[in-house]
Amino acid sequence: MIQKKIKQLMTVVLIGIVAFAFVACSNSDTNVDKVSETKNQAEQPVAKKASPLDKWQPDFDPSGAKYRCIVSNVSHPVIKGVYTGFALRDEIWKRSNGQIYIDFKPLSMLGGEVEVLNQLQMGAIQGMGVSSVASTNMGPRFGLVNLPFLVNSFEKLDKFASSGPLFDHFMRAMDHQGIVGLDITGYGNYGWATTVPVKTISEAKTIKFRIAESAVNKLLYKQWGFNPVVMPWPDVPVSLKQGVITGLDHTPMVCNITKKFEVAKYYTQLNYAQGLFIWVFNKAWLNSLPADLQQIFKDTVKDVCSEIRKQTKQQEIDQIAAAKANGIEFYSLAAEEMATLKVQGDAAHKKYASEINKLYPSETYKNENFLADVQKLMGYSVK
Numbered sequence: 293m294i295q296k297k298i299k300q301l302m303t304v305v306l307i308g309i310v311a312f313a314f315v316a317c318s319n320s321d322t323n324v325d326k327v328s329e330t331k332n333q334a335e336q337p338v339a340k341k342a343s344p345l346d347k348w349q350p351d352f353d354p355s356g357a358k359y360r361c362i363v364s365n366v367s368h369p370v371i372k373g374v375y376t377g378f379a380l381r382d383e384i385w386k387r388s389n390g391q392i393y394i395d396f397k398p399l400s401m402l403g404g405e406v407e408v409l410n411q412l413q414m415g416a417i418q419g420m421g422v423s424s425v426a427s428t429n430m431g432p433r434f435g436l437v438n439l440p441f442l443v444n445s446f447e448k449l450d451k452f453a454s455s456g457p458l459f460d461h462f463m464r465a466m467d468h469q470g471i472v473g474l475d476i477t478g479y480g481n482y483g484w485a486t487t488v489p490v491k492t493i494s495e496a497k498t499i500k501f502r503i504a505e506s507a508v509n510k511l512l513y514k515q516w517g518f519n520p521v522v523m524p525w526p527d528v529p530v531s532l533k534q535g536v537i538t539g540l541d542h543t544p545m546v547c548n549i550t551k552k553f554e555v556a557k558y559y560t561q562l563n564y565a566q567g568l569f570i571w572v573f574n575k576a577w578l579n580s581l582p583a584d585l586q587q588i589f590k591d592t593v594k595d596v597c598s599e600i601r602k603q604t605k606q607q608e609i610d611q612i613a614a615a616k617a618n619g620i621e622f623y624s625l626a627a628e629e630m631a632t633l634k635v636q637g638d639a640a641h642k643k644y645a646s647e648i649n650k651l652y653p654s655e656t657y658k659n660e661n662f663l664a665d666v667q668k669l670m671g672y673s674v675k
Contacts, residue, residue, distance in 0.1 A: 344399065345369070345398075345399070348369055348375075348378050350381060350382065350385070352385060352390070354385070354393040354395075356390060357385075357390060357391060357392060357393035358391045358392070359391060359392045359393070359581060359585070360392075360393050360395060360418075361392060361393070361394045361395065361418040361419055361573075361577070362395045362397065362402075362417040362418055362419070363377050363380070363394055363395070363396050363397065363417070363418065363419035363420060363421065364397050364398075364401070364402045364408045364411075364412075364417055364419070364420045364421070365377055365396070365397070365398040365399075365420065365421040365569065366398070366399070366400045366404065366405055366408075366423065366525045366526070367398060367399070367400075367423075367479070367525070367546065367550065368398065368399060368549055368550055369398050369399075370549050371479050371545060371546060371549055371607070372477070372479075372600050372603045372604045372607050373421070373477035373478050373479045373567075373568075373569045373600060373604055374398050374421065374479070374569065375600070376421060376477045376569065376571065376596060376597060376600045377394065377396035377398060377421055378396055379596045379599075379600065380394050380396070380571075380592065380593060380596050381393070381394040381395075381396050383592050383595070383596055384588070384589060384592045387588050387591075387592050388585055388588050388589075391585060392581075392585060392588075392589065394419070400525065400526045402417065403526075404505075404524035404525065404526055405420075405422055405423060405426035405429075405504075405505070405524070405525070406426060406429055406505055406524070408420055408422075409422060409426070409429060409430050412471060412572065412573075412574055413430065413469055413470055413471060413574070415574050415576060415577060417574075418573060418574050418577045418578075419571065419572065419573040419574070420571075420572055420573075421477070421569040421570070421571050422569065422570050422572055423479075423504065423567065423568070423569060423570075424437045424438055424565075424566075424567060424568035424569075424570060425438055425503075425504035425505075425506040425508070425509055425567075426504055426505055426506060427465070427466075427570050427572075428506050428507050428508055428647075429505065429506070429507075430466050430469045430471065431465030431466035431469065431471070431473075432465070432507070432644075432647035432648065432650065433461075433462060433464075433465035433647070433648050433650070433662070434462070434465045434466075434473075434570060435506070435507060435508040435644055435647060435648060436462060436648050436662075436663065436666060437452075437565065437566060437568055438506060438508040438509060438512070438565055439508065439512075439565070439637075439640055439641050439644065440512060440564040440565060440633065440634065440637035440638075440640060440641075441564055441565075441634050441637060441672065442565070442641070442666070442667065442670055442672050443565070443566055443666075443670060444481065444563055444564055444565050444566060445481070445563065445566070446478075446566070446601075446604070446605045448566070448670055449476075449478060449566050449568075449601070450601070451669065451670070452666070452669065452670070453475075453476065453598075453601070455666075455669060457657055457659075458659075458662070458665060458666060458669065460657065461655075461657045461659060461662060462662075462666075463475070463476075463570075464655070464657075466572055467575070467652070467654055467655075468652040468653075468654060470574065470575050470576060471572050471573070471574060471575060472572065472573055472574075472575045472578060473570055473571070473572045474571050474572070474573065474590055474593040474594065474597075475571050475593050475594050475597035475598075476568045476569065476570050476571065476597060476601070477568070477569045477571070477597050477600045477601055477604065478566055478567060478568050478569070478601060478604045479543050479545055479546050479567040479568070479569065479604065480543035480544060480545040480546065480566070480567055480604065480607075480608040480611075481543055481544075481561070481562075481563040481564075481565070481566060481567070481608065482541060482542065482543055482562060482563070482564055482565045482566070482567055483542075483543070483544065483559060483560050483561045483562040483563065483564070484496065484499070484501065484539050484540065484541060484559065484560040484562065485539060485540040485542060485544070485547040485552055485553065485556040485558070485559050486499055486538060486539040486540075486556055486558045486559070486560065487532075487535075487538045487539065487555060487556050487557070487558070488538065488558065489558045489621065489623060490539070490558065490560045490623065491560070491623045491625065492625065492626075492629060493516075493625065493629050493632060493633070496516075496518060496560070497517060497518060497519065498519075499518070499519065499538050499539040500519050500521050500536070500537045500538045500539065501513065501518055501519060501520050501521065501537065501538075501539045501540065501541050502520075502521050502522075502523045502528055502531065502532075502537040502539065502540050502541065503520040503521070503522055503523075503541045504522070504523075504525070504541075505522055505523075505524065507644070507647070508640065508644055509541065510522065511640045511643055511644060512637055512640045513541075515636045515637060515639045515640050516633060516636055516637065517636075520541075521536070521537050523537065528540065528552070529551075529552075532552065532555045532556060533555055538556075539556065540552055540556060542567070543567045543608070544559055544561070544608065544611060544612050544615060544622075545604075545607060545608045545611040545612075546567070547559065547615075548611045548612075548614060548615045548620075549611065553615055553618070553620050557619065557620055557621065558620070558621050558622075558623065559615070559620060559621070559622050559623070560622075560623045560624070560625065561622060561623070561624050562625070562630070562633070564633070564637070571593055571597065634674055635674050638674045641663070641667075645663050648662060648663045649661060649662050649663055
């Protein structure tokens with residue numbers, strides 16, 4: 293009897309051992325499958341995320357360049373004045389026989405303009421297509437082109453760029469900061485993109501206008517009696533959507549290309565100033581190049597910028613037409629209201645004149661009333 297019970301107990305234990313082994317094997321197989329599946333997933337190639345700059349990649353290998361020049365810009369290379377950076381890259385590579393490579397970084401890849409200007413001065417980067425509105429932070433003389441109704445058309449800009457000593461003096465605005473200006477490209481005529489229609493000065497006074505981090509613009513908007521919000525360009529899209537700002541002081545070309553018209557669907561054409569990108573470079577870096585490459589670099593910048601300025605005029609026409617086709621409504625202020633803005637804006641000329649006319653110890657062109665000479669060249673008058 294006892295033997296029979298022992299035999300039964302052993303049978304139960306044996307069955308239990310077999311069952312446990314089976315379950316263990318089954319679980320082990322499942323784990324192997326999971327590990328195998330995870331491993332297979334890990335081995336799958338990860339698709340490379342498309343970059344907005346893929347279409348502008350160089351068609352040459354820059355790894356053999358002796359000299360590398362990192363150049364920044366805040367905006368989109370669809371804008372001709374910004375595309376200048378890629379045009380310079382390709383042309384300087386060709387003319388220098390592959391000795392100089394411009395590594396162009398648009399779209400605020402290196403940050404906002406004020407912080408990038410500091411990087412440029414320190415030599416962390418070598419160049420920048422700085423907007424005329426932000427350029428005054430290190431070169432107050434550059435504020436000349438932000439003054440209202442002075443250099444405020446493509447024709448006047450061409451005349452100024454061809455003025456010889458006057459333009460050369462303008463381009464040396466950051467020389468005392470260790471930064472040399474070589475030439476300019478543009479991005480069109482300034483006006484207002486707004487979330488509600490603005491057809492009068494009184495309507496404009498209800499708008500919270502984003503303006504650049506610029507001394508001249510702050511001064512001008514104070515004279516006009518408007519409500520400006522100083523803001524770096526990278527912060528604009530979210531601020532516009534959230535209603536922190538309800539308008540932009542900018543050009544129709546930039547607003548259309550950078551999709552600001554998706555929120556601000558109205559544009560008031562003032563044409564009070566030309567937006568510029570001023571192509572500036574770290575002087576120590578430029579001077580470190582061999583003499584022949586320095587000359588190639590300078591000549592190429594001038595040639596490329598001259599050609600891009602021609603293309604920019606047509607681009608503004610095309611972008612305005614495209615915006616209108618997409619339902620953006622364009623307005624103009626009445627003649628008497630434009631005259632009011634001009635009279636009020638003349639105070640900005642007077643108050644900022646000392647900054648524009650200021651001479652530094654390194655100056656070779658001793659023009660003590662530079663602003664007055666440019667006003668005369670442009671035929672400026674408040675009447």
